[in-house]
Amino acid sequence: MSQTRFSSSTKLTIIWVILISLTLSTAYIGYLELSGLYIVGFLLLTVTIKGQLIIDHYIGLKNVRGFWRLAMLGFVYVIPGIIFTGYYLSSV
Amino acid sequence: MSESVAQSAIAKEPLPGDLAIWFVIMAEMLVFGVFFIVYVFVRSNNVELFNEYQLELHRIGGVINTIALITSSYFVAMGVYAIRKGDVQRTGNMLLLALLMGAIFVGVKIWEYSHVFGAGIHLSTNTFYTFYISLTFFHFMHVILGMVILAVIYSFLRKGKYTAEAHMDIETGASYWHMVDLLWVVLFPLVYIIR
Amino acid sequence: MQYQSQSVAKLYFIAAIGLFLGQILFGTVIGAQYIWGDFLFPAIPFNVARMVHTNLLIVWLLFGFMGAAYYLIPEESETELFSPMLAILMFWIFLAAGAATILAYLLVPYATLAEITMNDLLPTMGREFLEQPTITKIGIVVVALSFLFNIGMTMLKGRKTVISMIMFLGLVGLAVFFLFSFVNPHNLIEDKFWWWWVVHLWVEGVWELIMGAMLAFVLIKTTGVDREIIEKWLYVIIAMSLITGLIGMGHHYYWIGTPEYWQWWGSIFSAMEPIPFFMMVLYTFNMVNQRRREHPNKVALLWAQGTAVMAFLGAGVWGFIHTLAPVNYYTHGTQVTAAHGHMAFYGAYVMIVLAMISYAMPLLRGRVANSNKAQVVEMWSFWLMTIAMVFITLFLTAAGVLQVWLQRYTDAPMGFMAVQDKLEIFYMMREIAGIIFLIGLGTYIYSFFVGGEEEATA
Amino acid sequence: MSEVFTKTMARNIFYGGTTFFFLLLLALTFDTMSVLPERDHRENITDQVILGKKVWEDNNCIGCHTLLGEGAYFAPELGNVYTRFGNSTDAIKGFIMSRPKDGIPGRRSMPQFNLSDEELSAVAEFLKWTSEVNTANWPPNIQG
Numbered sequence: 001m002s003q004t005r006f007s008s009s010t011k012l013t014i015i016w017v018i019l020i021s022l023t024l025s026t027a028y029i030g031y032l033e034l035s036g037l038y039i040v041g042f043l044l045l046t047v048t049i050k051g052q053l054i055i056d057h058y059i060g061l062k063n064v065r066g067f068w069r070l071a072m073l074g075f076v077y078v079i080p081g082i083i084f085t086g087y088y089l090s091s092v
Numbered sequence: 093m094s095e096s097v098a099q100s101a102i103a104k105e106p107l108p109g110d111l112a113i114w115f116v117i118m119a120e121m122l123v124f125g126v127f128f129i130v131y132v133f134v135r136s137n138n139v140e141l142f143n144e145y146q147l148e149l150h151r152i153g154g155v156i157n158t159i160a161l162i163t164s165s166y167f168v169a170m171g172v173y174a175i176r177k178g179d180v181q182r183t184g185n186m187l188l189l190a191l192l193m194g195a196i197f198v199g200v201k202i203w204e205y206s207h208v209f210g211a212g213i214h215l216s217t218n219t220f221y222t223f224y225i226s227l228t229f230f231h232f233m234h235v236i237l238g239m240v241i242l243a244v245i246y247s248f249l250r251k252g253k254y255t256a257e258a259h260m261d262i263e264t265g266a267s268y269w270h271m272v273d274l275l276w277v278v279l280f281p282l283v284y285i286i287r
Numbered sequence: 288m289q290y291q292s293q294s295v296a297k298l299y300f301i302a303a304i305g306l307f308l309g310q311i312l313f314g315t316v317i318g319a320q321y322i323w324g325d326f327l328f329p330a331i332p333f334n335v336a337r338m339v340h341t342n343l344l345i346v347w348l349l350f351g352f353m354g355a356a357y358y359l360i361p362e363e364s365e366t367e368l369f370s371p372m373l374a375i376l377m378f379w380i381f382l383a384a385g386a387a388t389i390l391a392y393l394l395v396p397y398a399t400l401a402e403i404t405m406n407d408l409l410p411t412m413g414r415e416f417l418e419q420p421t422i423t424k425i426g427i428v429v430v431a432l433s434f435l436f437n438i439g440m441t442m443l444k445g446r447k448t449v450i451s452m453i454m455f456l457g458l459v460g461l462a463v464f465f466l467f468s469f470v471n472p473h474n475l476i477e478d479k480f481w482w483w484w485v486v487h488l489w490v491e492g493v494w495e496l497i498m499g500a501m502l503a504f505v506l507i508k509t510t511g512v513d514r515e516i517i518e519k520w521l522y523v524i525i526a527m528s529l530i531t532g533l534i535g536m537g538h539h540y541y542w543i544g545t546p547e548y549w550q551w552w553g554s555i556f557s558a559m560e561p562i563p564f565f566m567m568v569l570y571t572f573n574m575v576n577q578r579r580r581e582h583p584n585k586v587a588l589l590w591a592q593g594t595a596v597m598a599f600l601g602a603g604v605w606g607f608i609h610t611l612a613p614v615n616y617y618t619h620g621t622q623v624t625a626a627h628g629h630m631a632f633y634g635a636y637v638m639i640v641l642a643m644i645s646y647a648m649p650l651l652r653g654r655v656a657n658s659n660k661a662q663v664v665e666m667w668s669f670w671l672m673t674i675a676m677v678f679i680t681l682f683l684t685a686a687g688v689l690q691v692w693l694q695r696y697t698d699a700p701m702g703f704m705a706v707q708d709k710l711e712i713f714y715m716m717r718e719i720a721g722i723i724f725l726i727g728l729g730t731y732i733y734s735f736f737v738g739g740e741e742e743a744t745a
Numbered sequence: 746m747s748e749v750f751t752k753t754m755a756r757n758i759f760y761g762g763t764t765f766f767f768l769l770l771l772a773l774t775f776d777t778m779s780v781l782p783e784r785d786h787r788e789n790i791t792d793q794v795i796l797g798k799k800v801w802e803d804n805n806c807i808g809c810h811t812l813l814g815e816g817a818y819f820a821p822e823l824g825n826v827y828t829r830f831g832n833s834t835d836a837i838k839g840f841i842m843s844r845p846k847d848g849i850p851g852r853r854s855m856p857q858f859n860l861s862d863e864e865l866s867a868v869a870e871f872l873k874w875t876s877e878v879n880t881a882n883w884p885p886n887i888q889g
Contacts, residue, residue, distance in 0.1 A: 323851065325853075328848040328854065333809050333819050413806070415815065477785075518755075533763070542814055544813070549777075552773065617885060619883065622818055703820070
């Protein structure tokens with residue numbers, strides 16, 4: 001097994017802090033019961049960022065080339081994209 | 093020449109875990125992905141209804157569960173890191189912590205369901221609840237399955253089955269568990285927050 | 288053939304082909320009744336001929352599965368069959384019960400049959416595909432149990448392989464889910480709900496395990512690819528089949544009084560059902576490309592490849608066409624369903640049984656493969672039957688689409704019988720395709736009697 | 746890049762996945778059974794309806810007709826025949842009774858089953874009950 005996948009456990013911890021911060025920002029928006037396209041866009045952006053962090057660093061696909069990483073990343077880009085389109089279309 | 097060396101240094105990392113689990117991960121992501129898209133489509137035809145009943149959900153429970161799953165994923169990632177260093181003891185602790193976080197998720201979810209079902213709400217109450225219950229329950233079953241997998245891995249670990257060189261099962265289980273986390277990361281804002 | 292006791296498979300295969308012929312003959316009868324409504328009326332009304340057509344299909348496929356099991360289980364287990372005597376005894380009991388039931392359908396009015404077989408004691412008759420008298424159903428259970436006991440004991444005393452385990456699991460599932468045929472509540476909706484636990488969990492569930500095991504066996508034997516590789520892919524494919532197929536059952540629960548959420552669950556999961564069939568195509572053709580030997584029995588390999596392709600088309604593509612709830616709302620219970628049913632059954636189950644027979648029968652007759660001449664005849668039958676089935680499916684699909692349009696979709700919908708008159712041209716062409724299928728089957732049977740020099744000696 | 750792909754893992758996925766989805770199927774089945782009474786109006790299943798279902802089965806009606814879209818596709822859908830016949834059980838009885846014994850030349854015809862009046866009424870009541878089941882608005886129109 002390659003040792004390069006995780007340079008250190010500190011990195012995992014930093015990512016954890018980012019993930020939790022993003023979650024709390026989502027929670028705060030939920031607490032305020034905000035709505036509107038910008039809010040939806042922001043929330044979905046946090047989903048994509050969180051998704052990419054999990055895929056690259058927790059699952060550890062960052063240095064795995066080819067189909068599998070693309071498919072996983074595709075999920076966190078395409079699905080929020082479709083969700084946004086759906087909300088956009090239903091709000092106009 | 094130097095480029096190809098660099099290439100091979102970076103690109104040679106194999107998929108974490110058994111290829112077989114990756115077929116499952118792909119299939120699961122596909123099913124959830126379609127489910128999410130269908131949710132958005134159905135919501136766009138019932139915006140009022142969805143907005144109304146979404147507010148009745150227990151968001152605090154959802155937030156606690158998100159934090160629990162992300163943290164659980166963190167512990168699993170730390171566990172994989174530890175077993176690569178050959179630190180079996182630490183890996184075991186990390187898996188236990190991950191399981192504890194999973195248990196928190198399950199506990200909160202059961203509490204949430206007891207309120208929903210206690211109020212006489214079920215799958216056929218209305219379209220919103222059909223999707224809320226379908227999506228979260230389907231995911232809930234995945235959490236339980238993931239915990240079973242982690243628990244089995246933990247018991248194998250305790251029996252001394254894994255070393256720094258041979259620990260494929262841990263990576264396989266970890267990949268599955270991260271997927272369960274990843275799905276919740278999308279599901280939570282979609283069903284509980286976005287309006 | 289490595290083990291003497293494998294030879295019992297021969298009986299089962301011969302019976303299967305014989306009953307197959309009966310099935311197709313009655314298929315051409317009901318095809319004609321679609322065109323000329325009074326054909327053979329009132330001697331053989333449509334419902335009787337159709338019952339014979341569908342019941343013979345089920346019975347001959349069961350003969351095929353059992354024959355395949357009696358052939359492959361001893362070979363996989365590397366031991367003689369536990370009891371060849373029991374296998375032969377059960378063969379005759381099953382054949383007699385099957386033949387008696389079919390004859391009774393033809394000779395006695397159905398209501399009288401229900402009466403004389405004392406259906407009132409445990410009413411199970413009169414439901415699609417489960418028309419057999421209760422006493423016959425009990426007989427099927429007895430035969431199935433003895434059969435499972437026989438192959439189970441054989442497996443216990445020998446080598447346990449993935450293929451034999453999957454085959455056994457599929458056959459156990461077949462027997463277990465058949466027990467739901469005894470569930471017949473007074474409430475029609477509950478009746479329909481549990482009815483699918485036989486029908487769906489058979490054809491889109493456990494039968495796929497049987498099919499997968501048979502396909503894997505034929506592939507190992509004819510391509511010489513490493514068992515390890517074939518077996519792990521087999522696991523992945525059947526896992527996908529059940530993962531999608533179990534909840535995919537929801538596509539039968541859209542409009543029969545069951546809750547609306549099945550429309551979502553059923554649509555999403557059954558939309559994934561083509562995936563394992565697609566994987567099966569990739570897998571079969573990959574294994575053939577990686578083959579380590581040139582097996583002289585080329586036609587067996589042709590059937591195996593045909594199975595993968597036609598199962599994907601019939602079960603996968605034609606299933607997908609009308610599986611989504613908004614589409615199914617219009618197509619449910621029309622000729623579109625009939626189109627799918629024909630190609631799916633042929634592609635997935637008829638062809639795999641014929642592949643198995645094609646591989647095993649020469650060996651049972653003491654040679655590795657049939658003569659080149661016989662194989663060429665059999666290949667002709669392959670193409671005749673397969674192309675005929677493609678056209679049957681296409682014509683029925685066309686009929687179904689027109690039917691949906693005229694009867695369900697337009698603003699001024701026409702009545703059922705008026706629409707049927709408009710479909711006559713398609714029914715006519717379907718009947719012609721059906722007769723070509725019959726000719727193909729005749730060619731297939733003839734191929735067993737073509738001599739010629741043996742390709743290689745065993 | 747050579748992936749590891751073991752037979753053991755493939756086997757675990759087969760057994761695990763099958764168990765998982767079978768449990769999910771049981772959960773959905775349990776829910777379905779609990780809400781069915783609201784949809785099928787089982788309180789209206791009288792002895793006559795029960796007899797009607799038996800007559801339906803004993804004469805293999807499903808061999809030609811569809812009922813809620815399931816069956817053979819040779820003869821009309823009967824799930825909504827009660828409404829199609831103007832909400833009349835008498836019309837259903839009259840139709841079944843009037844079938845000629847030797848059929849209609851050149852056309853499809855329902856056989857003459859020689860049902861007793863009790864059986865006729867029962868099968869009509871059975872079809873009436875069926876037409877009242879909540880089938881999510883299926884069939885799309887009165888023609889079935």
